[in-house]
Structures are given as C-alpha cells and as structure tokens.
C-alpha cells in the first residue's frame with residue numbers, strides 16, 4: 001500500500017479530471033472511484049464502486065495519503081422533489097460509506113478533503129458571506145447542510161478533515177462556462193433576471209491548487225470557501241463575457257425567459273437566479289494566493 005496514493009471518489013467528472021492530471025504530474029498515484037471504470041491512457045487507475053456499499057474498492061484506501069470526495073448527482077437538473085432526494089442521497093451515501101470504510105482501516109488516510117458548495121449560504125442577496133455565516137434556507141442550502149452533516153458526524157480521529165465549499169467553477173471543458181460561452185456567441189448573452197444576483201466564481205486552476213494545498217499542508221483543517229476574492233453580479237459577469245468574446249450588448253433575459261430556457265436545457269432556473277456573494281476569510285488568513293483574482297483575467301485565460 002502506498003503513502004503516495006490519492007483516492008478521488010467521483011473523480012471522473014469535471015473537477016476530478018483536472019485534479020487527476022495535476023496529482024499525476026506531481027508524482028502521486030491516483031485511484032478514481034467510479035460507477036463506470038474504464039481503462040485509461042494515463043497512469044491513473046479507475047476502480048468500481050457504487051458510492052454507497054462496501055466492496056473491493058475499500059482496500060485501496062488503506063494507507064492512502066488522501067481521500068478526496070467529489071461524488072454527487074450533478075446539480076444541473078430540474079430541482080424536482082425526486083431529483084432533490086437523489087442530489088442529497090448521492091452525496092450523503094458516498095460520505096457515509098467512505099467514513100465507514102476509513103474507521104475499519106489499519107492505517108487510515110492522512111487527510112480527507114470533502115467537496116461542498118457555496119449553495120450552503122442559500123440566496124445571499126447583497127450580503128457578503130464568509131465561513132462564519134449561517135446556513136441558508138433554500139433547497140441548495142439543505143443539500144449542502146445534509147452533505148456536510150454526514151461528513152462532520154463521522155467519527156474519524158486519525159484523519160485530518162477539510163471541507164471546500166466550492167463556488168461557480170470556471171473551466172474550459174466542463175461546468176457552466178462552456179454553455180454560457182455558446183449562448184453568448186449566439187448573441188444571447190444578456191443578463192439573467194435582474195442581473196443583480198452575485199456569482200462567486202473560482203478558476204479551475206486555482207481550485208486544483210487549493211485541493212493540492214489542502215492535501216499537503218497539515219495546517220488546513222475545517223471549512224473553507226473555495227471562491228476567488230472578488231465575486232461579481234450576473235450583469236457584470238455577462239458583460240465581461242460578451243467583451244471577451246467580442247459580442248455586442250444582448251437583451252436581458254427576464255425571469256420567465258430564464259425559467260423557460262432552464263426547462264428547455266433540462267436545468268433549474270435557481271442556478272442562474274440565486275445570489276451567492278461569498279468570500280473566504282480563512283483562505284486569506286492561510287496565505288493562499290490566487291492566480292486569478294479578478295474575473296477579466298480568468299475569462300481571458302479560459303475563452
């Protein structure tokens with residue numbers, strides 16, 4: 001067994017793919033827990049699990065350096081009662097089975113880095129939220145609260161624990177940016193709703209460095225907002241995206257238009273209309289430095 005091994009549960013997705021490349025490049029062994037393992041061209045290994053019951057996958061956690069858990073049904077779906085149940089269950093179940101596995105190991109992983117989301121704070125409006133702010137009261141906040149509660153109640157004494165409440169991740173090959181880019185290129189990149197709702201974004205490269213730091217720096221423990229220091233409003237975000245893509249002003253989408261668009265795209269309007277104005281007091285104090293501090297540089301780099 002290897003003290004150099006990083007286990008990435010749910011590592012086949014958008015964030016996990018970037019983390020895998022980074023950890024491999026830095027000489028780690030990477031094991032991805034996935035429901036659909038494939039043979040890979042790189043040195044990472046995909047191991048089958050179902051995200052809720054024990055199996056042969058458990059042995060890979062023995063003596064691992066870190067467990068990173070990104071597992072969860074994608075939030076980009078209509079938030080019907082049935083989907084909300086699946087959104088919570090896929091997250092809670094994965095946390096519970098990882099915790100149950102870790103307590104049985106002879107040598108548990110040094111650190112467990114658990115994904116959560118800035119949705120924890122609910123619809124923040126203009127209020128600035130940091131890690132000390134209370135949980136919100138909408139459906140996304142409930143998902144995050146239950147997700148984190150499963151993690152916090154796990155009885156693990158020998159494993160350092162970190163929660164990253166991740167904001168809106170900006171990357172080239174996944175997440176919402178490629179969709180926004182496409183609609184903006186088709187001259188539909190107007191503001192959504194009032195445009196006053198905030199977006200707490202983070203460049204994927206900074207998020208990857210933050211996961212790496214959380215694994216390697218033993219001072220990191222507890223909860224951090226994984227967001228760049230300067231959140232922007234939806235109107236500012238769309239204006240900047242149009243500028244970078246050299247598109248003219250586009251008509252705003254009223255709330256009913258956002259709802260219709262979300263329905264046509266199999267998404268949920270809350271993702272575009274809810275305000276999330278978050279900063280990270282704890283990352284600032286920890287001395288974490290962002291490569292992408294302001295939105296314009298991040299968008300120029302990505303699009």
Ligand SMILES: NC(=O)c1ccc[n+]([C@@H]2O[C@H](COP(=O)([O-])OP(=O)(O)OC[C@H]3O[C@@H](n4cnc5c(N)ncnc54)[C@H](OP(=O)(O)O)[C@@H]3O)[C@@H](O)[C@H]2O)c1
Pocket residue numbers: 010011012013014015016033034035036050051070071072073074075090094115116117118165166167168169170174175176
């Ligand atoms: N991307 C963002 O902007 C963002 C923002 C805030 C928080 N987050 C959180 O960060 C985590 C990773 O995000 P991501 O963008 O990389 O997500 P993603 O691309 O959807 O990847 C999540 C992975 O979870 C696994 N999964 C999905 N449904 C599952 C289920 N029912 N049971 C077990 N496993 C399931 C899938 O792996 P397999 O199909 O291979 O099993 C999938 O690749 C997620 O929990 C997400 O909520 C992301």
